[in-house]
Amino acid sequence: MRNKLVFENKRDHIIRVIHAAAMDIRIWTEANAQNDMALQRVSRLAPETIHDVLPHEAQLYCIVDASWKSPSEKIGIGWFLFSKESTLKLQGSSAMDATGTPLVAEAVAMWKALCQLHRLHYKNVAFLGDRLKLIHQLECAMEDKQHMENHISEASSTIHDIKVIAKENLYSFYHVPHIFTNVVDSLAKNVRTNNQSYVISWPCY
Known part of the structure; x- marks a missing residue:
């Protein structure tokens, strides 16, 4: 048993x-x-080309990036403005005062690019960046989703300033993979390393 x-x-x-x-x-x-x-x-x-991201009506797009190393060191910013046909029209870059986080550095880069294109009277520009959190918060700000805008922490004041100019000029924001910002990223790193003053240049064809 x-x-x-x-x-x-x-x-x-x-x-x-x-x-x-x-x-x-x-x-x-x-x-x-x-x-x-x-x-x-x-x-x-995942987009295969820039044009997979751009809205149909966009005639211009601006790729923006920042280079950040530490809270005590200067950042570098860079941006390229292209026609819809991917012809370079304008570019800008500069070393800037240090920021506490990479997110703030990216927001500052976006702000400087917007201000310059606003001064030059460019309208209806699509701004592209690889910092997903920043682009998401910008999209929410443009749609006046107040509860999301308040969630931005360290970049909130810059985001608000960006929104004001963006709405006035019909600017929009789109996220792209880092592969599409490589050239701008290299420019931003170079100006940060060399502590370069603000430079805007037009291509010579």
Whole structure:
């Protein structure tokens, strides 16, 4: 009788282990499938060219980036203005006073680019940047989502200033992968390293 109980207990234990293993395999398989689907969605959504991001009506776009190293060191900013046909029309760059975070540096770079294009009377420009948090907060600010605008912490005052000029000039903001900002990023790093004063230049064709 005792041997029978021991055998049945072992059998029940083995069955439970098999069931648990089967459950683990099913959960693992489902998780992998979900991850694959998520990666496929991201792959489909990732733009292949700048024009995949631009709104149809945009005639100009401006790629903006900043270079930040530490809260005690100067930042570098850079921007390029292009026609819809990707012809360079204007560019600007400068070393600027230190900022506490990279987010603020990116916001300052965006602000300086906007101010310059505003002074030159450019309208309806699409501004592109690779800092997703900044672009998201700018989009919320432009849509007057006050609860989101208040969530911006350290960059909130600069975001507000950007919104004022952007609405006046029909400016809009779009996120792009870092691969599309590489050239501007290199420019920003160079001016930060060399402590360059503000320079605006037009291409010579």
